[in-house]
Amino acid sequence: MATSNGALKRTPLYTVHRESGAKMVPFGGWEMPVEYAGLISEHQAVRKAAGLFDVSHMGELEVEGPGALRFLQSVTSNDVARLVDGQAQYSALPTEAGTPVDDIIVYRRGPERFLVVVNAANIEKDLQWLLARGPNDCEVRNLSDRYALIALQGPAAVSILQPLVSIDLAALRYYHFAETEVAGRNAIVSRTGYTGEDGFELFTAPDDAAPLWRGFIETGRDKGLVPAGLGARDTLRLEARMCLYGQDMDEGTTLVEAGLGWIVCVDEAKGEFPGRDVLARQKKEGAPRKLVGFEVIGRGIARHGYPVYAGEQAVGAVTSGTYAPFVQKNIGLCYLPAARTEVGTEISVEIREKKVAAKVVPTPFYKRPKNA
Amino acid sequence: MDPQDNRYTQDHEWVKVAGDRGTVGITDYAQKQLGDVVFVELPEVGSKVEAGKRFGTVESVKAVSELYAPVSGDVVEVNKQLTQPAQGAPTPELINTDPYGQGWMIIVKLADPKAVASLMDVAAYQKFVASEAK
Numbered sequence: 482m483a484t485s486n487g488a489l490k491r492t493p494l495y496t497v498h499r500e501s502g503a504k505m506v507p508f509g510g511w512e513m514p515v516e517y518a519g520l521i522s523e524h525q526a527v528r529k530a531a532g533l534f535d536v537s538h539m540g541e542l543e544v545e546g547p548g549a550l551r552f553l554q555s556v557t558s559n560d561v562a563r564l565v566d567g568q569a570q571y572s573a574l575p576t577e578a579g580t581p582v583d584d585i586i587v588y589r590r591g592p593e594r595f596l597v598v599v600n601a602a603n604i605e606k607d608l609q610w611l612l613a614r615g616p617n618d619c620e621v622r623n624l625s626d627r628y629a630l631i632a633l634q635g636p637a638a639v640s641i642l643q644p645l646v647s648i649d650l651a652a653l654r655y656y657h658f659a660e661t662e663v664a665g666r667n668a669i670v671s672r673t674g675y676t677g678e679d680g681f682e683l684f685t686a687p688d689d690a691a692p693l694w695r696g697f698i699e700t701g702r703d704k705g706l707v708p709a710g711l712g713a714r715d716t717l718r719l720e721a722r723m724c725l726y727g728q729d730m731d732e733g734t735t736l737v738e739a740g741l742g743w744i745v746c747v748d749e750a751k752g753e754f755p756g757r758d759v760l761a762r763q764k765k766e767g768a769p770r771k772l773v774g775f776e777v778i779g780r781g782i783a784r785h786g787y788p789v790y791a792g793e794q795a796v797g798a799v800t801s802g803t804y805a806p807f808v809q810k811n812i813g814l815c816y817l818p819a820a821r822t823e824v825g826t827e828i829s830v831e832i833r834e835k836k837v838a839a840k841v842v843p844t845p846f847y848k849r850p851k852n853a
Numbered sequence: 854m855d856p857q858d859n860r861y862t863q864d865h866e867w868v869k870v871a872g873d874r875g876t877v878g879i880t881d882y883a884q885k886q887l888g889d890v891v892f893v894e895l896p897e898v899g900s901k902v903e904a905g906k907r908f909g910t911v912e913s914v915k916a917v918s919e920l921y922a923p924v925s926g927d928v929v930e931v932n933k934q935l936t937q938p939a940q941g942a943p944t945p946e947l948i949n950t951d952p953y954g955q956g957w958m959i960i961v962k963l964a965d966p967k968a969v970a971s972l973m974d975v976a977a978y979q980k981f982v983a984s985e986a987k
Contacts, residue, residue, distance in 0.1 A: 504888075
């Protein structure tokens with residue numbers, strides 16, 4: 482699916498992005514649109530109407546066979562047995578230390594057929610990790626080249642997509658998906674997303690991506706649909722307190738520390754998986770540190786890597802930080818020692834050698850209105 | 854769009870001279886490269902700036918960009934509208950919408966008004982931008 486300019490890979494939507502005047506940047510080995518009309522306008526459009534994202538660089542691994550469910554139970558943190566056909570779950574591939582190799586979404590397409598969607602930067606790493614765990618009575622395949630992925634996110638997403646599909650979207654629940662047709666082209670329509678809004682992620686054949694994208698832009702215009710880039714994707718997900726692997730968590734932070742204890746199932750019925758003991762103990766007793774949200778009180782934008790202080794003591798660094806366009810505050814995430822994580826705790830962030838006041842706040846920073 | 858009377862630097866700053874005063878800002882090319890400006894840090898009135906040295910910071914959502922003084926002198930005025938207006942919220946987006954007008958940043962009492970002549974004129978700057986742009 483990826484054509485290349487020699488160094489960077491391109492998705493099937495590359496030409497469409499260039500035509501719409503997108504600002505293209507290198508991202509994890511891909512040439513991707515960071516913004517079109519402007520990051521802030523795109524961010525606001527997703528919160529108020531809808532935005533269209535090209536996330537075709539993400540990876541899709543298939544796990545298929547009679548042993549697929551058992552294998553996935555043995556390598557993921559969440560309870561795969563809870564899934565029914567057409568249901569998905571947010572999960573992770575943990576190490577023996579209970580830290581993630583990657584965060585993933587597992588889709589059950591059938592009792593012996595699962596799709597695992599992984600971060601673009603980790604496709605090869607995840608594939609090798611799974612193969613090394615010894616898939617028994619099932620096969621693991623990298624199908625990333627077979628899928629383009631378009632995300633349609635925002636309160637207007639349903640009204641934009643419904644005319645193009647025969648299924649009743651009102652009946653498609655959050656974290657469920659349907660294998661159907663969009664504008665006459667085969668697609669997996671998944672009610673998932675990375676923005677904190679209602680919306681869909683559409684897995685399509687690479688050749689169908691550009692016609693579908695253009696169709697959406699055309700038919701969605703009246704409802705306020707705009708193309709949105711990776712810039713807005715990042716500010717949207719941070720407002721919704723969604724982690725970015727590689728920044729907010731990595732193989733050095735446990736899933737419980739990252740605030741993802743809710744995707745860790747230590748029930749006996751699920752069985753053993755790497756890191757189960759560490760994570761079970763941390764779920765019960767707490768972890769030594771926690772990923773918390775903060776708001777900058779003084780003047781300045783906290784960014785990834787900026788040192789964080791509790792009083793005079795250096796306690797870590799900002800994992801993700803930005804100016805948040807919808808809530809209109811400077812926000813961020815950082816790991817703090819468990820004793821310092823109470824909401825209201827005063828901390829400071831070092832911005833260009835000056836300590837700027839901040840405080841721990843509840844997350845998510847933004848929650849979409851009910852029935853939106 | 855780049856005013857004829859301004860002088861320009863390779864850091865994409867402009868200076869407009871009137872007598873011994875120079876008004877400083879960033880160019881239209883610079884604001885386009887930055888994207889939506891959300892934060893600006895400027896020096897205090899009374900501080901000194903030195904040509905080629907950093908005098909502040911301008912930030913978009915995604916990027917932090919240093920500001921380099923095109924001229925040397927004393928800061929006599931600062932555009933507080935961009936940073937901390939007496940009333941209401943700062944409007945750093947003026948740098949995007951009006952980089953040569955309401956997006957002005959500081960006014961400097963020039964140490965050497967003649968030094969400005971060594972900076973690029975508008976034609977030289979536009980040629981420079983053309984060679985920089987992909």
